[in-house]
Amino acid sequence: MNPDLDLTLHRVIRAPRGRVWNAWIDPGSLARWWLPAPARCRVERLEVRPGGAFVTRMSVDGGEFVPHLDACFVLADDRERLVFTTALDSTRRPAAADILMTAEITLRDHPDGTDYHVLVRHGDPAARARHEELGFAHGWGAVTDQLAALVEREVRA
Secondary structure, three states, X not given: OOOOXXXXXEEEEOOOHHHHHHHHHOHHHHHHHOOOOOOEEEEEEEOXXXXXXXXXEXXXXXXXXXXXXXXXXXXXXXXXXXXXXXXXXXXXXXXXXXXXXXXXEEEEEEOOEEEEXXXXXXXXXXXXXXXXXXXXXXXXXXXXXXXXXXXXXXXXX
16 A cells, blocks of 8 residues: 555455445445445446446436446456456546546455455545545445445344
């Protein structure tokens, strides 16, 4: 990790790694937690494989869904790691995203469930600072809390 370029988040989620993984790769599950509430998410394309599309839309006020994310998966190691980037769009063409980043989600077994780690890499300090100013900690923290609530509830059910 490079603190001048990268942002991170770490949690222990009290659910098996397979449940956390499935919440990432199932469009219906992802739509339930991917955006901070009360915003709503619609998953347009979720092709969890290298070169696969990751496209979501959002509705902030319950109205029209507008573009949210148009990214490309770089890596998908079953139940271990997902990497996607906004530097390429869902058609694998150079992107014009607000923030160019590469996000790596790592899942490891933990005695209490799943060790969940997010590493978001940026190309320069200005992009990292902009992402932080736009609310990285709050946004990624909120969606990780929502992910945890979803999969932990499934374990208790």
